[in-house]
Amino acid sequence: MILGIPDPQIVIGYGLAIGLALACIVYGWLHWNEEDDSNGS
Amino acid sequence: MAVDTLTMTVLVLIYLAATLAIGYIGYRQTKSSEDYLVAGRCSHPVIIALSYGATFISTSAIIGFGGQAANLGMGLIWLTVLNIGAGILLAFIVFGKKTREIGHRLSAVTFPDLMCKLYKSPLLQYIAGFIIVISMPLYTAAILIGGARFIEPTLGIDYTTSLLVFAVITAVYVVFGGLIAVMYTDAFQGTIMLIGMTVLLAFTLVAVGGFSAGSATLTIMAGLVPKTLAAQGMSGWTVMPELGSPIWFTVVTTLVLGVGIGVLAQPQLVVRFMTAKDNKSLNRAVLVGGPFILMMTGVAFTVGALSNVWFYQTSGKIAIDAAGGNVDAIMPLFINQAMPDIFVVIFMLTLLSAAMSTLSALYHAMGTALVCDIWGRGRECALSLRAHQAGIVVMMVVSTILAFLLPVSIIARATAMFMGLCACAFLPAFAIGIYAKVPSTRAALSSMVSGAVVWFAWTAFVHAAEAKPLGLCQAIFGTPTLLGSPWTAIDPIVIALPVSFVVMGFLQLQCSADQPVAEATA
Numbered sequence: 099m100i101l102g103i104p105d106p107q108i109v110i111g112y113g114l115a116i117g118l119a120l121a122c123i124v125y126g127w128l129h130w131n132e133e134d135d136s137n138g139s
Numbered sequence: 140m141a142v143d144t145l146t147m148t149v150l151v152l153i154y155l156a157a158t159l160a161i162g163y164i165g166y167r168q169t170k171s172s173e174d175y176l177v178a179g180r181c182s183h184p185v186i187i188a189l190s191y192g193a194t195f196i197s198t199s200a201i202i203g204f205g206g207q208a209a210n211l212g213m214g215l216i217w218l219t220v221l222n223i224g225a226g227i228l229l230a231f232i233v234f235g236k237k238t239r240e241i242g243h244r245l246s247a248v249t250f251p252d253l254m255c256k257l258y259k260s261p262l263l264q265y266i267a268g269f270i271i272v273i274s275m276p277l278y279t280a281a282i283l284i285g286g287a288r289f290i291e292p293t294l295g296i297d298y299t300t301s302l303l304v305f306a307v308i309t310a311v312y313v314v315f316g317g318l319i320a321v322m323y324t325d326a327f328q329g330t331i332m333l334i335g336m337t338v339l340l341a342f343t344l345v346a347v348g349g350f351s352a353g354s355a356t357l358t359i360m361a362g363l364v365p366k367t368l369a370a371q372g373m374s375g376w377t378v379m380p381e382l383g384s385p386i387w388f389t390v391v392t393t394l395v396l397g398v399g400i401g402v403l404a405q406p407q408l409v410v411r412f413m414t415a416k417d418n419k420s421l422n423r424a425v426l427v428g429g430p431f432i433l434m435m436t437g438v439a440f441t442v443g444a445l446s447n448v449w450f451y452q453t454s455g456k457i458a459i460d461a462a463g464g465n466v467d468a469i470m471p472l473f474i475n476q477a478m479p480d481i482f483v484v485i486f487m488l489t490l491l492s493a494a495m496s497t498l499s500a501l502y503h504a505m506g507t508a509l510v511c512d513i514w515g516r517g518r519e520c521a522l523s524l525r526a527h528q529a530g531i532v533v534m535m536v537v538s539t540i541l542a543f544l545l546p547v548s549i550i551a552r553a554t555a556m557f558m559g560l561c562a563c564a565f566l567p568a569f570a571i572g573i574y575a576k577v578p579s580t581r582a583a584l585s586s587m588v589s590g591a592v593v594w595f596a597w598t599a600f601v602h603a604a605e606a607k608p609l610g611l612c613q614a615i616f617g618t619p620t621l622l623g624s625p626w627t628a629i630d631p632i633v634i635a636l637p638v639s640f641v642v643m644g645f646l647q648l649q650c651s652a653d654q655p656v657a658e659a660t661a
């Protein structure tokens with residue numbers, strides 16, 4: 099049982115949700131000043 | 140309720156005044172049709188992220204789906220996984236950047252306009268516009284009903300007046316300020332939502348003794364699962380339903396897949412990508428968008444499930460019993476009974492913000508679809524500010540009338556139906572179209588029509604949750620559904636979306652294979 103939850107599927111769900119939110123932060127941080135290859139204009 | 144009506148009315152009026160003032164700033168900055176339709180294509184990354192998130196998350200996500208988590212358990216956290224993984228990462232990085240680039244290059248101003256210019260097919264623009272104008276009022280009406288149902292007891296105003304005032308006040312800043320006003324107010328409302336959900340999580344964790352202790356207690360409470368749910372495959376709030384059981388199909392296909400994937404091709408969200416100045420803005424928006432969605436749906440589902448612990452410890456009942464069997468009443472009841480008075484106020488403003496931010500985006504998307512994509516398509520009037528303002532008013536009136544005609548229990552169902560239809564009709568043509576070298580018009584048209592038709596057929600004749608209340612199957616075939624279990628529990632999106640993708644992929648590949656032959660012949 100992890101964090102009071104017996105089902106690994108739920109634990110993995112929580113892990114993924116938090117992990118993906120962190121991935122968004124890391125992605126935004128790493129690509130903060132990335133210039134475009136194409137500006138569409 | 141815990142807070143007196145006068146205090147609540149004053150705070151709501153302050154909130155509305157601030158919203159209208161921000162809307163007025165948007166109105167002052169709107170000088171051209173491009174400002175009105177795509178916010179001048181130069182929105183700030185934080186505005187894009189908060190506007191996208193606040194539009195994405197409606198009252199239904201917090202109240203409706205939070206209540207579902209209280210009833211069906213923590214398995215709904217997988218919807219948050221899809222909300223962030225598909226709704227933010229995939230949407231912004233894979234679809235958003237391409238959409239922005241193509242939108243800028245082709246000067247597209249609405250989602251159907253983008254499809255038309257991408258595929259060089261006015262017919263596609265008409266069909267996409269038609270689907271929006273027909274289906275979006277259903278979702279809009281659901282948001283209006285939800286908002287009015289909340290305003291009625293909170294401010295002590297009768298339902299009809301609540302609905303009319305809610306519809307008109309939101310329409311005012313959309314009509315005059317266009318997308319700039321919508322996005323500015325969305326950002327303000329998104330900030331309120333973020334504060335409200337953060338405080339809700341903190342108070343809930345304190346009330347149940349922390350996440351681990353609360354979850355452990357919830358695990359021990361598994362024996363209290365109602366017999367009707369247990370018979371359908373639910374064995375506790377901290378475990379997934381039994382694989383292949385009716386509850387499993389409901390959680391996984393309707394709630395997780397239906398809503399999680401449905402978000403990818405919603406016209407009012409796709410337009411947000413076209414408001415970005417450059418791809419750098421979208422990269423930066425991802426940083427804000429992911430945590431924002433986690434704090435919305437992740438918190439709603441966690442609090443919903445843990446509310447069972449609080450209700451049981453204080454009243455000896457589980458959440459659904461405490462709420463008298465009404466899933467939609469669980470979250471408001473928990474807030475009113477478990478939270479300090481000041482938080483009740485914050486949460487009410489959070490709900491109002493969630494409803495208004497989604498409603499304003501829908502008004503804008505419907506009005507512009509009516510004018511730009513149907514009535515004035517290909518003509519100069521398609522970009523007329525006055526015409527768009529009239530279009531938004533017309534669609535606001537249609538949605539309001541529909542809200543009075545629909546049953547009040549339609550909120551969650553209408554939300555899921557709209558998202559399902561959007562995904563089945565638009566997603567394959569949109570996703571493949573923005574990446575294909577030579578997008579096939581025939582493939583897009585066939586995909587869009589087949590997706591919409593199969594979705595409708597499954598909804599009306601097989602999926603019990605809609606087929607039974609619609610009554611079409613009963614009237615034509617004399618039976619409530621054409622197929623039996625487990626098909627009746629499988630959401631239409633699980634059937635219609637693969638059909639739409641297969642049609643799109645097959646015809647697109649055929650088109651690509653024909654291309655070199657055509658070039659050689661030429």
